[in-house]
Amino acid sequence: MRSVSESASHNQTVTDTRPTRRSRFARGLRLGLPIFLGYMPVGMAFGVIATSIGFSIAQAGICSATALAGAGQFIALGVLKAGEGVIAVLVATTVVNLRYVLFGATLSPHVRGMHLPAQALLAFTLTDETFAVNMNDRRQGLSTGASMAGVGAIAWSGWVGGTVVGAATAAWIGDPRAWGVDFAMAAMFTALLVAMAETRRHLLIGAVAGATVLALPELARLDVRIGSSWFVVIAAVAAATLGVLAFDE
Amino acid sequence: MNDAVIWTVIAGMAILNFAVRFVPIAVVSRVNLPGPVLRWLSYIPVSVMGALVASEVLRPGGQIDISPANPSLLAAVLTAFVYRFTRSFLGATVAGMATFVFLRSVLGM
Numbered sequence: 001m002r003s004v005s006e007s008a009s010h011n012q013t014v015t016d017t018r019p020t021r022r023s024r025f026a027r028g029l030r031l032g033l034p035i036f037l038g039y040m041p042v043g044m045a046f047g048v049i050a051t052s053i054g055f056s057i058a059q060a061g062i063c064s065a066t067a068l069a070g071a072g073q074f075i076a077l078g079v080l081k082a083g084e085g086v087i088a089v090l091v092a093t094t095v096v097n098l099r100y101v102l103f104g105a106t107l108s109p110h111v112r113g114m115h116l117p118a119q120a121l122l123a124f125t126l127t128d129e130t131f132a133v134n135m136n137d138r139r140q141g142l143s144t145g146a147s148m149a150g151v152g153a154i155a156w157s158g159w160v161g162g163t164v165v166g167a168a169t170a171a172w173i174g175d176p177r178a179w180g181v182d183f184a185m186a187a188m189f190t191a192l193l194v195a196m197a198e199t200r201r202h203l204l205i206g207a208v209a210g211a212t213v214l215a216l217p218e219l220a221r222l223d224v225r226i227g228s229s230w231f232v233v234i235a236a237v238a239a240a241t242l243g244v245l246a247f248d249e
Numbered sequence: 250m251n252d253a254v255i256w257t258v259i260a261g262m263a264i265l266n267f268a269v270r271f272v273p274i275a276v277v278s279r280v281n282l283p284g285p286v287l288r289w290l291s292y293i294p295v296s297v298m299g300a301l302v303a304s305e306v307l308r309p310g311g312q313i314d315i316s317p318a319n320p321s322l323l324a325a326v327l328t329a330f331v332y333r334f335t336r337s338f339l340g341a342t343v344a345g346m347a348t349f350v351f352l353r354s355v356l357g358m
Contacts, residue, residue, distance in 0.1 A: 101273050
């Protein structure tokens with residue numbers, strides 16, 4: 001279609017050369033490819049651990065496909081394994097994912113015109129990595145609903161695919177940490193932090209958040225594993241608030 | 250593990266994880282936010298990443314470790330440099346993971 005219009009006339013309008021919805025979706029898939037590659041091994045680790053505490057392959061896959069909750073899913077397995085009840089498991093996973101309230105609020109100004117079902121789809125695929133990639137893309141003015149859907153689709157595929165492969169091959173995989181899985185998330189976060197800390201102001205705010213998250217458990221003498229997701233939320237809120245107060249415009 | 254418990258956990262997680270992500274988007278995108286709130290929200294991504302990186306890299310396993318003996322820290326520094334100079338998210342992530350595995354399994358850190 002494009003080639004027809006290109007050959008048809010020289011004075012075509014600007015809109016003819018703009019990317020189509022499909023090309024934007026494909027662009028999202030490309031942007032999300034690193035997420036796919038990062039999620040595969042971590043998803044496999046989830047599959048291995050889930051089957052080790054009694055999940056079937058189908059249950060592990062459905063859990064990943066419907067929750068798409070990374071750390072939240074690992075915490076749920078930990079609490080389940082410790083013999084706690086359903087309520088304790090659900091409270092733990094929800095607390096770990098409270099930062100998505102912030103992410104959702106942050107995305108909101110960028111998805112104002114979007115219909116509710118499209119927002120629901122975007123919310124469903126909202127993770128640390130999809131959020132960071134979309135916001136980064138957004139800053140460059142390139143992100144659209146279709147590209148966000150592409151990022152979400154490929155992230156979801158990596159997470160669910162990894163889980164099913166891991167659950168199905170758990171017996172042969174052994175300890176997933178042997179291939180650097182426990183650093184995959186940290187590596188993704190680090191690259192995204194560098195991408196986001198472009199101005200001195202943002203770098204400073206990120207550093208304040210990092211220092212705060214390290215200081216919080218020392219101050220409160222709390223268990224790091226239980227409290228760490230609260231710490232991330234508290235530190236982020238504190239650093240962003242300081243940023244608004246310090247850099248008044 | 251009881252099958253009914255597992256299915257209940259799966260269903261509960263699906264609902265709750267969707268709710269914490271969807272409700273803020275659905276509500277906040279339908280109100281007009283004042284300037285300072287928008288500015289506050291614009292600082293949230295870098296704040297969350299700063300906090301996550303500090304947690305994962307400087308406090309691996311629950312203990313603060315800011316020393317050259319911390320393989321997460323060395324791998325993260327390399328990841329940051331690779332991203333800074335290549336602007337490749339994928340390259341940086343893979344380089345970081347490979348460095349981490351190398352430091353831990355070959356050098357025994």
